[in-house]
Amino acid sequence: MASEFTLISKYFKNLTGQRAVALGIGDDAALINTTSAQRLVVATDSLVEGIHFPSCANAEQIATRALCVNLSDIAAMGATPKWFTLALTIPPETASSQWLEAFSRGLATVAKEYDLALVGGDTTAGPLTISITLLGEVPVDGALLRSGASVGDSIYVTGTLGDGAAALAEITDNGATEVSKRLLDRFYNPQPQVQIGLKLRSLASACIDISDGFLADLGHICQASEVCAEISSQQLPIHPELKTNYPEQSVVWALSGGDDYQLCFTLPQQLSHKVDQWIEAGELDATMVGHIVAADDKHAILLDGNPVTTAIRGYDHFSN
Amino acid sequence: MASEFTLISKYFKNLTGQRAVALGIGDDAALINTTSAQRLVVATDSLVEGIHFPSCANAEQIATRALCVNLSDIAAMGATPKWFTLALTIPPETASSQWLEAFSRGLATVAKEYDLALVGGDTTAGPLTISITLLGEVPVDGALLRSGASVGDSIYVTGTLGDGAAALAEITDNGATEVSKRLLDRFYNPQPQVQIGLKLRSLASACIDISDGFLADLGHICQASEVCAEISSQQLPIHPELKTNYPEQSVVWALSGGDDYQLCFTLPQQLSHKVDQWIEAGELDATMVGHIVAADDKHAILLDGNPVTTAIRGYDHFSN
Numbered sequence: 001m002a003s004e005f006t007l008i009s010k011y012f013k014n015l016t017g018q019r020a021v022a023l024g025i026g027d028d029a030a031l032i033n034t035t036s037a038q039r040l041v042v043a044t045d046s047l048v049e050g051i052h053f054p055s056c057a058n059a060e061q062i063a064t065r066a067l068c069v070n071l072s073d074i075a076a077m078g079a080t081p082k083w084f085t086l087a088l089t090i091p092p093e094t095a096s097s098q099w100l101e102a103f104s105r106g107l108a109t110v111a112k113e114y115d116l117a118l119v120g121g122d123t124t125a126g127p128l129t130i131s132i133t134l135l136g137e138v139p140v141d142g143a144l145l146r147s148g149a150s151v152g153d154s155i156y157v158t159g160t161l162g163d164g165a166a167a168l169a170e171i172t173d174n175g176a177t178e179v180s181k182r183l184l185d186r187f188y189n190p191q192p193q194v195q196i197g198l199k200l201r202s203l204a205s206a207c208i209d210i211s212d213g214f215l216a217d218l219g220h221i222c223q224a225s226e227v228c229a230e231i232s233s234q235q236l237p238i239h240p241e242l243k244t245n246y247p248e249q250s251v252v253w254a255l256s257g258g259d260d261y262q263l264c265f266t267l268p269q270q271l272s273h274k275v276d277q278w279i280e281a282g283e284l285d286a287t288m289v290g291h292i293v294a295a296d297d298k299h300a301i302l303l304d305g306n307p308v309t310t311a312i313r314g315y316d317h318f319s320n
Numbered sequence: 321m322a323s324e325f326t327l328i329s330k331y332f333k334n335l336t337g338q339r340a341v342a343l344g345i346g347d348d349a350a351l352i353n354t355t356s357a358q359r360l361v362v363a364t365d366s367l368v369e370g371i372h373f374p375s376c377a378n379a380e381q382i383a384t385r386a387l388c389v390n391l392s393d394i395a396a397m398g399a400t401p402k403w404f405t406l407a408l409t410i411p412p413e414t415a416s417s418q419w420l421e422a423f424s425r426g427l428a429t430v431a432k433e434y435d436l437a438l439v440g441g442d443t444t445a446g447p448l449t450i451s452i453t454l455l456g457e458v459p460v461d462g463a464l465l466r467s468g469a470s471v472g473d474s475i476y477v478t479g480t481l482g483d484g485a486a487a488l489a490e491i492t493d494n495g496a497t498e499v500s501k502r503l504l505d506r507f508y509n510p511q512p513q514v515q516i517g518l519k520l521r522s523l524a525s526a527c528i529d530i531s532d533g534f535l536a537d538l539g540h541i542c543q544a545s546e547v548c549a550e551i552s553s554q555q556l557p558i559h560p561e562l563k564t565n566y567p568e569q570s571v572v573w574a575l576s577g578g579d580d581y582q583l584c585f586t587l588p589q590q591l592s593h594k595v596d597q598w599i600e601a602g603e604l605d606a607t608m609v610g611h612i613v614a615a616d617d618k619h620a621i622l623l624d625g626n627p628v629t630t631a632i633r634g635y636d637h638f639s640n
Contacts, residue, residue, distance in 0.1 A: 022359055026544070027397070027465055027466050027467075027544075028393040028394075028396040028527075028529055029362055029363035029394060029396075029397045029399070030361070030362045030363070031359045031397075031463055032359060032361075032362060033359060034359075034360050036356035039342055039351045039353060040351070041349045041350070041351060042349055042350045042352060042403070042439055042440055043349035043350070043405075044405040044406070044407050044440050044441055044442050044451075044453065045442050046409055046444045046451065048444050048446035048447075051444060051445055052444070073348040073349050074349060076348040076349075077349045079349070085362060085363075085453050086364070087365070087366040087407065087453075089366055089368055089449055120362055121364055122364050122365050122366045122451070124366045124371060125371055126368035126370075126371055126449060127368075127447040129446060129447070129449050129451075131366065131407035131409075131449075131451035133364065133405050133453035134349075135362070140342075140353075143351055145343065146346075146347050146348070147347075207348075209348055
């Protein structure tokens with residue numbers, strides 16, 4: 001395996017644009033010009049082989065998924081993502097130039113799409129693990145938090161739900177060979193809703209990204225906002241392909257499957273009409289799925305009138 | 321193993337002070353109030369079990385080493401460390417409450433000493449890996465880079481060299497049982513030279529932290545500054561304990577052992593007297609070890625008049 005210095009300079013040094021980077025990869029640390037009057041937004045996520053992606057995933061798929069998953073957290077804050085660092089732990093036998101080129105190509109593709117600069121990192125030998133720390137900016141008091149939902153607010157989700165879990169099921173059952181192209185793309189190249197996060201900035205009362213499962217993540221909003229929620233399963237946005245191919249599982253996956261990387265947000269009633277207009281005009285891909293109600297003792301969510309616990313997905317779904 | 325949410329809120333949420341943190345752990349991302357007119361400094365480092373620390377290391381030792389190693393990079397920039405995120409990958413069978421309490425105690429000790437705020441993180445199941453991203457601040461144009469050394473500059477190192485390699489040798493040979501207390505402390509609780517970095521800010525022409533080995537890291541300065549260096553092995557600061565116990569290895573370890581986390585810096589001649597006065601007065605623990613000379617073709621370092629290649633330490637010294 002090449003030395004750390006060679007790896008970084010060869011595969012990662014000039015990978016991305018360097019907007020507002022005073023000093024990039026190559027010194028002890030990077031120097032960044034932040035924007036005054038903005039707050040810095042920081043999110044960290046790790047992906048471990050066999051847990052967050054299957055061993056059959058290729059290097060480019062791993063890279064795009066890792067960066068998109070992190071971007072989703074920044075999107076949920078209503079922030080503009082700008083810079084990231086990469087800690088790549090990789091088994092020496094995996095670290096071929098072919099693998100590293102594909103991995104850096106995946107990173108570069110997503111970085112270009114979202115105008116991100118890779119500013120630093122570390123490569124070490126060990127079991128395949130990718131940790132990314134993403135930095136972004138948001139105007140002071142502009143961030144979308146989990147804690148702002150109020151009784152009477154409408155609850156929306158972006159895109160469709162359940163695709164992450166369906167993709168996972170197909171990949172686990174079929175390996176990489178017979179997975180729907182759409183689902184494979186949703187899994188390895190999820191679309192972090194950065195633009196929608198920015199659009200919702202002065203409107204949404206609360207926002208979270210759906211990574212653990214819709215109910216679990218809505219549960220986080222309820223807990224942080226000290227409210228409860230009423231949801232209608234009929235209103236859940238589920239892709240026709242999913243409904244057709246998985247008539248029994250699709251609703252369960254939409255409710256608690258996780259890995260969707262859509263946004264769940266709440267809107268004060270007086271602002272709903274504005275967002276509804278955007279949705280009707282095709283300017284926003286989102287669906288109203290319920291309402292915020294007063295908290296009970298257990299912060300349980302009412303699904304079609306029945307209380308459900310916010311089932312928290314196990315996070316070792318690939319491991320034995 | 322407890323769920324990710326429980327782990328973070330139980331062991332990491334209120335671990336540190338929250339200076340300039342607008343929103344800490346518990347939402348999709350953290351919000352930080354940066355200082356206008358300062359540049360943001362970002363460094364990332366990963367530690368993998370069996371590579372960067374031996375399997376016999378306890379949780380508190382792993383935590384203090386991980387944070388100190390990262391702080392050393394910020395120190396080498398002449399920056400003030402402020403915030404950090406933690407990506408902890410841990411085998412379920414290791415993640416006992418006892419282990420996690422000891423680990424968070426180690427983090428808290430170092431965080432308190434350097435006034436750092438833990439602002440976010442991620443815990444995942446997998447082989448033990450700790451990735452820390454440290455954020456700091458430095459005045460615009462105040463950072464100490466590797467690239468500023470000029471012909472005629474004096475070369476200094478802080479503290480003593482070779483202790484990291486000696487500690488490694490003792491730990492590898494003897495396990496945790498018969499290692500010198502001083503060396504064990506140097507290995508698991510290295511002292512990042514943050515205060516010296518700040519003190520050198522408007523003086524040093526170049527600076528780097530000694531993690532890969534003195535010659536290798538001085539080589540990085542030479543390469544970035546397009547110069548060469550002349551070093552005298554007689555002048556290398558080596559602790560008396562090391563000279564006595566390892567008469568044959570101590571100089572080699574000081575030159576290329578690595579893991580010392582001291583600073584190597586260069587000073588323009590006209591500023592040397594100021595630093596020499598500090599050293600004489602006991603205000604600065606540093607030693608002059610050589611001079612910067614004009615570059616030759618190979619950027620080789622002259623050691624006692626003989627060219628040496630800047631041996632780069634293998635970084636898998638614990639594996640196999």
